[in-house]
Amino acid sequence: MDNIQESQESITNSDTLQQQLLAIFNNHTPEVVNNPCKVVPSTSTKDQVDKEAKEIKYSDEKVILGDDKLLTKRPRKAHTPDVDDETRKKAKLLNVPKKISYPSIACYERSEKSSLSTDEENKHHRIAHVPKKLNKPIIMPTPGSKIPLAIRQKCLDSLVEIYIKIESNKEEAYEQAQKEEKDLNNGCSKKSTYLNRFAVVKSKLLREGKSKRGASSSARSDLAEFYESLKDYIASIDSLRDNSYPLPVPDKPGAAAIHNVTQKYPSPVIQKNGDRLCTCCRCGKAFCITKDGTQVDDECVYHFGRIISKKVSGEIVNIYSCCDGAVGGAGCSISKSHVHRYNGDMSSGYVATISSATAENNVYALDCEMCYTANGIELCRVTMVDHNAEVVYDSLVRPSSRIIDYNTRFSGITESDMNGINVTLRDAQAIILSYVYENTIIVGHGLENDLISLKLIHKMIVDTALVFPHRRGLPYKRSLKNLARDFLKRIIQNSGDNGHDSKEDAVTCIDLMKWKLKNGKRSRSSSIKHVCLQKPRC
Structure with missing residues (x-):
C-alpha cells in the first residue's frame, strides 16, 4: 500500500511539473536566434527530467535551471578538444603565421633609381658600333707664326x-x-x-x-749586339782626361777633376772691391761684373763661326765659316752684352752614376744645350734618346742664375720658351740617373761640355768626335754637321738663327755609330790616336 501511495504521489508531482513547464513554454514568445537551443522533449522519465532540468533547457535572453531559478545568459564558448600539453604546443607552433618581410620604401627608391640609371646607360651603351671617320688634320692659325x-x-x-x-x-x-x-x-x-x-x-x-720595314738591318741591330760592338769605341780614362771630361776625385764626393779647365773655362780676375774682371769668350774683350752680379751692357761684336782653312787663288788661307772673313777682321754679329764661360761651381755639385746588379746593358745618346748667365755658362736643355733613336727624356732646365744670353743661334731656345719652366738641374740629374748606370754606354759628340753642364761623372763614353778624328789632328775636331754630311749624307743644324735641335744631334750620333759598325771597325787605339782639343764653341 505504501509503495502504491508513494508511486501515485510521484506521478502526481511529475504531472504537476510537466504542467508548469508546459505553461511557461506556451506563454513564452521565442525570438530569432543564431544558435537555437535543444528542444526539451515533451515526455521523459523522472530521472531524465531531473537531469535535463539542471542543464540549459532553452537559451536566448533567459536560462532556466532546476528549482525554477532564472539567471541571465552566459556567453557561449567554442568547443575545446581535450588534448595534452605537448600536442597543444606543437599545434600552436604550426598555426603561427609566417612573417613576411616587405621591402622598405628606400629599397623601392633605390631599385627604381638603379633601373632608371640602367635604362639610361643602356640608352648610351647598347648602340651598335659605328666606326669613327677620321678626317685629315687641318692647320689652324697660330698666333705669331710667319709661315703661310x-x-x-x-x-x-x-x-x-x-x-x-x-x-x-x-x-x-x-x-x-x-x-x-x-x-x-x-x-x-x-x-x-x-x-x-x-x-x-x-x-x-x-x-x-x-x-x-726591314730595308736596313744594321739600323735595327739588337741592343745586346749593339752594346757589345760599341765596347771597342769606349774612350780610355787617359783620353777622357786629355779631353777635359769630368773625372771623380778620390775621397771627395760631389767634386770633379777637369784637366785643362782653365784653358776651356778661363777664370775671372777678382778685383780688390770684389768685382770680377772677365774675358768675353766671343770677342776676347775684358768686361766687369760687379760684386752683386750686375753687368754693364756693352756691345759685343764677334764671329760666331769656326776658323776653317780654304783654298783661295791657289793658296790655303784661314777664314771664318760664318762670313768668310779673314781671321782677325771685324766681327759679323752683334750682341748687346759680353758673355763668359767660367762657372764658380765648375768643380763641385757633381753626381756620379752608380752600379746595379739588375741594370741592363743599355745605350743612350745625350745632347745638352747651354745658355749664358751672370754666373757663366749653364744647362738649359737636356735630351736623351735610346739606341732606336726614340726620345727617352727631353726637358728644358731653369738655370740657377739670371740669364744674360739665351745663345739661341746654337741652343734654339728663346726667352718665351723658358716661361713657366721650373725644372732645376737637380731634377734633371735625378731623371738621368734613373736611366744611366755605371755600365750604360753614353754616345755623343764632344760630350765633355755636356757632362760638365749637366755635372755628371760617367766613364762609359763613346764620343763621335774621337771615333771620327780630324785628319789634321790637334787642335782640330770635326763638327757633327760635317760628319752627318759626309757619312750619313744628311743635312743637320740648318735652321740658321733658330738654333740646333738637341734631339736631332743625339739621333745623329747614334746613326753615326751604326754607320761605323756597318762600314768597318777601327781598333780603339787607332780611333782615338789623333784625339785633339777644340776651341770651345760660343
Whole structure:
C-alpha cells in the first residue's frame, strides 16, 4: 500500500511539473536566434527530467535551471578538444603565421633609381658600333707664326702620308704628323728656314720607315749586339782626361777633376772691391761684373763661326765659316752684352752614376744645350734618346742664375720658351740617373761640355768626335754637321738663327755609330790616336 501511495504521489508531482513547464513554454514568445537551443522533449522519465532540468533547457535572453531559478545568459564558448600539453604546443607552433618581410620604401627608391640609371646607360651603351671617320688634320692659325698656312698645310699632308706608312694606327699617325709640324713651325721666322727643316725631317722619316720595314738591318741591330760592338769605341780614362771630361776625385764626393779647365773655362780676375774682371769668350774683350752680379751692357761684336782653312787663288788661307772673313777682321754679329764661360761651381755639385746588379746593358745618346748667365755658362736643355733613336727624356732646365744670353743661334731656345719652366738641374740629374748606370754606354759628340753642364761623372763614353778624328789632328775636331754630311749624307743644324735641335744631334750620333759598325771597325787605339782639343764653341 505504501509503495502504491508513494508511486501515485510521484506521478502526481511529475504531472504537476510537466504542467508548469508546459505553461511557461506556451506563454513564452521565442525570438530569432543564431544558435537555437535543444528542444526539451515533451515526455521523459523522472530521472531524465531531473537531469535535463539542471542543464540549459532553452537559451536566448533567459536560462532556466532546476528549482525554477532564472539567471541571465552566459556567453557561449567554442568547443575545446581535450588534448595534452605537448600536442597543444606543437599545434600552436604550426598555426603561427609566417612573417613576411616587405621591402622598405628606400629599397623601392633605390631599385627604381638603379633601373632608371640602367635604362639610361643602356640608352648610351647598347648602340651598335659605328666606326669613327677620321678626317685629315687641318692647320689652324697660330698666333705669331710667319709661315703661310698653305705651305704649312702642304707639309703637314706630306708628313701624314709618311707617318701612315710608318705607324699601324691612323689616329697615332695623325697625332705624330701634327706634333712634327708644330715643332717645325716653332721658332721659324722665314719660309726658307721652315722648308729646309721640313726637308731634313722628311728625309729622316723616310729612312726610319725603310728601317722599320726591314730595308736596313744594321739600323735595327739588337741592343745586346749593339752594346757589345760599341765596347771597342769606349774612350780610355787617359783620353777622357786629355779631353777635359769630368773625372771623380778620390775621397771627395760631389767634386770633379777637369784637366785643362782653365784653358776651356778661363777664370775671372777678382778685383780688390770684389768685382770680377772677365774675358768675353766671343770677342776676347775684358768686361766687369760687379760684386752683386750686375753687368754693364756693352756691345759685343764677334764671329760666331769656326776658323776653317780654304783654298783661295791657289793658296790655303784661314777664314771664318760664318762670313768668310779673314781671321782677325771685324766681327759679323752683334750682341748687346759680353758673355763668359767660367762657372764658380765648375768643380763641385757633381753626381756620379752608380752600379746595379739588375741594370741592363743599355745605350743612350745625350745632347745638352747651354745658355749664358751672370754666373757663366749653364744647362738649359737636356735630351736623351735610346739606341732606336726614340726620345727617352727631353726637358728644358731653369738655370740657377739670371740669364744674360739665351745663345739661341746654337741652343734654339728663346726667352718665351723658358716661361713657366721650373725644372732645376737637380731634377734633371735625378731623371738621368734613373736611366744611366755605371755600365750604360753614353754616345755623343764632344760630350765633355755636356757632362760638365749637366755635372755628371760617367766613364762609359763613346764620343763621335774621337771615333771620327780630324785628319789634321790637334787642335782640330770635326763638327757633327760635317760628319752627318759626309757619312750619313744628311743635312743637320740648318735652321740658321733658330738654333740646333738637341734631339736631332743625339739621333745623329747614334746613326753615326751604326754607320761605323756597318762600314768597318777601327781598333780603339787607332780611333782615338789623333784625339785633339777644340776651341770651345760660343
